[in-house]
Amino acid sequence: MKIAFVGAGSVVFTQGLLADLLAFPEFADVHIALHDIDQDRLATALAAARHIAQVRGAKPAITAHLERRPALDGADFVINIVQVGMGEATRTDFEVPARHGLRQTIGDTLGIGGIFRALRTFPLLRGLGADMAEVCPRAWLLNYTNPMAMNVQYLAEATGLTRVVGLCHSVYWTMRGLADLVGVPYEEIVYRSAGVNHQAWILRFEHEGVDLYPRLAELAERDPELRRRVRFDMFRRLGFYPTETSEHSCEYVPWYLRHDSEIERLRVPIGDYLDIVAANEADYERTRSALAMGEPPAVEGTMEYAPQVIHSIATGVPRTVYGNVPNHGLIPNLPATGAVEVPCLVDATGVQPTRADPLPPQLAALNRAYLSVTDLVVRAAVEDEPRHIRHAAMADPATAATLPVEAIWRLCDDMVIAHADRLQPGLRAVLASEVRPG
Template sequence: MTDAPGSTPAGTVPPTPHRSDGPAGTTRPARASGEVKIAFVGAGSVVFTQGLLADLLAFPELARARITLHDIDPERLATAEAAARHIASVRGAAPKITAHLDRRAALEDADFVINTVQVGMDEATRTDFAVPARYGLRQTIGDTLGIGGIFRALRTFPLLRALGEDIAEVCPDAWLLNYTNPMAMNVMYLTRATGLRRVVGLCHSVYWTVHDLCELLGVPFEEVSYLAAGVNHQAWLLRWERAGRSLYPLLDEAIAKDPQLRRRVRVDMYRRLGHYPTETSEHSSEYVPWYLRHDSEVARLRLPVGAYLDIVQENTAAYEKTRAALAAGTPLPVEGTTEYAPQIIHSIVTGTPRTVYGNVPNRGLVDNLPASAVVEVPCLVDSLGVQPTRVGALPPQCAALNRTYVSTGDLVVRAATEGDPRHIRHAAMIDPATAAALPVERIWDLCDDLVRAHADLLPPELRAVLGH
C-alpha cells in the first residue's frame, strides 16, 4: 500500500525545527526544476531504484530532471538504465537519463545524491551469518547492530569515505540521502570522517510502524498524529493520537484480547517499556540481550533465525525477474513507494513543506542521548533544506537502551577513524545480543574469523588478527 507519490506522511505532529547547527545550514537557491540533477550511487539495487524513480518522476516539477545512475556492475547498471527509461515513459516524463561506471562522472554538479550501495553484496551477507552461526550466535537480519551490523559497517566505510571525498570535490553543495545500512553507523561515520554536513539517513520504519498499528486498530491512518524519536530501528512512538486522544489504550485492549499479538517481540518490549519500538520484531530482537539467546524465547516469540538470507534470495529473484522482463520488452508495472528521498527532493526544489523522519547527528535534539549519537527525529523539509526537530528527553528506560546501541556504533566508527582493530572487539563485547550469547574469548575468536573472511573488503589497518 502506498500514498500518492511524495505525499506528506499523514498526521505527523508538526515539528519545531531546531535551526542551530544541524545538517540543514543554508541551502543555495533551488535551480529551475528541469536543471535539478539527482545521482543514484548503487543504482544496481534495481528494484529499490525503480520505486524511487517512480515517485520522483510522478512530480511534474521533477519530470525533466537530470538523472545519473552509477554502479560498478555493468549488467546491473544497464538494467537500471533500461528500467529508468521505462518508468519515465510510463510516467510521461522527459528526464535526461545517463548511466556511468565512473562515480565521479555521475556525481559531477549533482544537487542530490542517493546512496543505496551494498558492499560485498550477497556473498558478504551470507558470511555475516555463516561464521557467527558456527559459534552458536543467532541473528535474524544482521544489518543494523550485532556482529552482522558491525562488519557490514566496516566494509562499507571505505566506500563512504571515497564517496564523501568525491562529493566534496565535484558537488559540494549536494544533499547526500543515505539508505545504506547500518544507517546510524554509516551516518555517524560520514559526519566524522568526511566533513560532509548535508547528510541525512532515511528509513521507512517509523512510517510503517504507525501505518500498521492504525491498520491493526481499524483507525484511518490519515486521521492520526504521531511523534517518534530515538535511534534508527530503535526509535520509540512517544505520541500517537486521534482527535487529541492517545491511541495507546486501544492498543492495550487489542493486545489483551489477542494472545498471538503477545507473541511478538515489539509487543513484549512495549508492554515492559511503555512505548512501542519502531522496527519489526525480527530487527528488534537483535538489539537487546533477552530473546535470541534463549530457545524458549525464540519459540515463544516465533523468531525466524536467519530470516535475512531468505530476503537476499528474494531480492536476487526480483532483480532477475526485472532484468528478464526488460530484455523481453515486457517491463513490470511501475509502482511508487512511500520513501522519503523523493519527498525531500521535491520539497527542497519547490519549497513545499513536509515532515519526514531523518537520521542526523544529535546536536541538541535528544537531551539524554550522547552528543556523538545519530538520532532519528522528525524533520521539517522545505526550500531551506532538512531541519531536524528538537525532541527533548526520551523516557529514561528507552534512552538507556538507545545508549547501549549508540555505544556499540561509536566503537565501530572509532575502529575505522582511529585505525584501531581492538575497537572492533570492544564493539562486539558491548553489543547486547553478542555479549548475551558468547563468553569474551569466543567473541574475540569470532571477530578474528570475520576479519579473515572479510579481509579484502576491510581497511588494511583493521585486518589484524589479535587472538585473546
Template structure:
C-alpha cells in the same frame, strides 16, 4: 539548481528494485519530471538493467501514453565512473551494498557456527559491525568525491547500518548535508493504523530515538491517545503478545518503530533463549531468504526488460523523493531523518546519530529537537549508540581492538558468548571479509 530540474545521482543504482521504486515516487511529482537522473554502479550488467528500468518507468509516467498532458521527461544517464554521475549533482542517493549476497552470507554463517543467532544482521551485532566496516571505505571515497564535484549536494543515505554510516560520514568526511533515511517509522504507524482500525491520515504521531529502535512517543487520533486502545487489543489477542515489539511495548510503555525480527537483535533477552525464539516466532537467518528473493527479483526484472515486457512497479512512499520535492519546490513537509545528535535528544550522546522528525522545505532538512526520551527508552538507545561509537572509532583511529570491544558491548552478542569466543569470532570475520576492510583493521588479535 534551476526550479524543478535537479540532478539526482543514484550511487549503487544496480539495486534495481529499490532504484525503480524511488524513481516511480520521484516522477510522480510533476515538478520533478524534467530532472536529470544519473545512475552509477560498478557492476556493468546491473547498471544497464537499472538504466533500462529507469527509461521504462520514465516512459510509462511521462511519455505520450502516460495520460499526462505532454509534460517534461527526465534526462537519464548511466555512468560506470562515480565522479561523472556526481558532477554537478544536487542530490545524491546512496544505496550501495558492499560485498552483496556473498558478504551477507558470511555475516550470518560464521556467527552461527559460534552459536550467535541473527535475524537480519544489518544494524547491530556482528553482522552490523562488519557490514559497517566494509562500507566505510566506500563512504570515505564517496564523501571525498562529493566534496570535490558537488559540495552543495544533499547526501541521502539508505545503506545500513544506518546510524553507524551517518556517524562515520559526518565524522570522516566533514559533509554536513547528510541525512539517513529509513521507512520504519512510517510503516510502523501505517501498520498500527490498520491494527487499530483508524485511518492513517487521521493519526498524529511523534517518534524519536535511534534508527530501528526509535519510540512512538505520541500516537493520537483527533487528539485522543491511542495507546489505551492498543493496550486493550493486546490484552484481548494472545497472538499479538507473541511479537517482540509488542513484548517490548508492554514492558517499556512505548511502541518501538521496527519489526520484531529487527528489534530482537538489539537487546539481550530473546535470541539467546530457545524458548523465546519459539514463543515469539523469531525467524533466525531470515535475511538470507530476503537477499535471495531480492536477487531473484532483480533477475526477473533484467529478463523482462530484455524480452521487452518490463514489470509494473508501484510507488514506495520513501522519504528521499519527498525531500527532493520539498527542497526543489519549497513545499513544507515532515519526514523522519537520521542525523547527528546536535542538541536534538537531551539524554543521548552528542556524538551519536539519532532519528527525529525533520522539517523539509526550500531551506533544506531541518531536524527537530525533541528533548529527553523516557529514561527506559534512552537506556536501550545509549547501549546501541555506545556500540556504534566503538565501530566508528575503530575505523577513524585504525584500531582493531575497538572492533572487538564493539562486539563485547553489543547486547545480543554479549548474551550469547564469553569474551574469548567474541574475539575469536571477530578474527574469523576479519579473515573472511579480507580485502573489503580497510588495511589497518585486517589484523588478527587472538585472545
C-alpha cells in the same frame, strides 16, 4: 537539476524511487545519473529508468556510469543505496557467526552482522565524501545504506560532509500498521517518534486528542497472537512501541536470541535476512529478464522519503519526514555525537531536524547501549584501531548475552579474515591471542 544514484544496481529499490520522483511534474526533465560498478546491473537499471520515464510521461536525461565521479559531477542530490559485497557478504555475516553459536535475524544494524557491514561500507563512504567535496560540494547526500546510525556518524566524522540525512521507512510503515490495528485511518492519527534508527519509539499516538495506546494495550491483552510478537512484548514491558519489526527489534537487546524458549514463544525467525536476500536476487533476475524480453514490470510508487525531500527542497513545499542526523542535543539524554532519528522539517532551506524532549529513562538506556556499539565501530575506523572492533562486539547486547569474551574475539578474527579485502588495511589484524594487560 541532477540527481545521482550511487548503487543504482539495487534495481528494485531504484525503480521505486524513480517512480516516485518522476510522478512529480516538476521533475519531468531532471537529469538522472545512475552509477554502479556492476555493468549488468547498471544496464538493467538504465532500462528500468527509461521504462519508468515513459510510463510517467516524463523526459528526463538519464545517464549511466561505471565510474562514480562523472555521475556525481554537478549533482544537486545524491542517493546512496550501496550494499558493499551484496548477497555474498551478507551470507558470510550469517554463516561465520552461526558456526560460533551466535544467532541473528537481520544482521544489518547492530550485532556482528551490523558491525562488519559498517566496516566494509566505510571505505566507500570515505571515497564518496571526497568525491562529493570536489565535484558537488553543495549536494545533499540522502543515505539509505545500512547500518544507518553507524554510517551517518561516520559520514559526519570522517568526511566533513554536512548536508547528510539518513532516510528509512520504518516509522512510516510502523504507523501504518498501528493505525490498521486500532481501526483508525492513518491520515487521521497524530504521532511523534524519536530514538535511533530501527530502535526509535512511538512517543505520541493519538486520534482526535485521544491517546490510542490504551486501545493498543487492550488489543494485545485480548489477542494471544499479538503477544507472540517481540515488538508487543517490548511494548508491554517498556510502555512504548518500537519502530522496527520484531525480526529487527529482537537483535538489539539481550533478552531473546539466546533463549530457545523465547525464540519459540515469540516466533523469532533466525536467519530471516538470508531469505530476504534470496528474494531480492530473484526479483532482480525477474526484472532483468522482463526488461530484456520487452515485458517490463508495472511502475509502482513506494512512498519513500527521498523523493519527498528532494521535491520539498527544490520547490519549497514544506513537509515533515523522519531523518537520521548527528544528535548534537536533539535528544538531550542520548550521546551528542551519535546519530538519532527525529522528525525533520523540509523546505527550500533544506532539512531541519527538530528537538525532542528527553526520552523516558528505560528507552534512553536501550538507545545508549545501541549508540555505544555504534560509536566503537566508528572509532575503530576513524582511529584505525582493530581492538575497537572487538570492544564493539563485547558491548553489543545480543552478542554479549550469548558468547563468552574469548569466543567474541575469535569470532571477530574469523570475520576479519572472511571480509579482509573489503576492510581498510589497518583493521585486518587477527587479535584473539593478544590480550593487553592493564
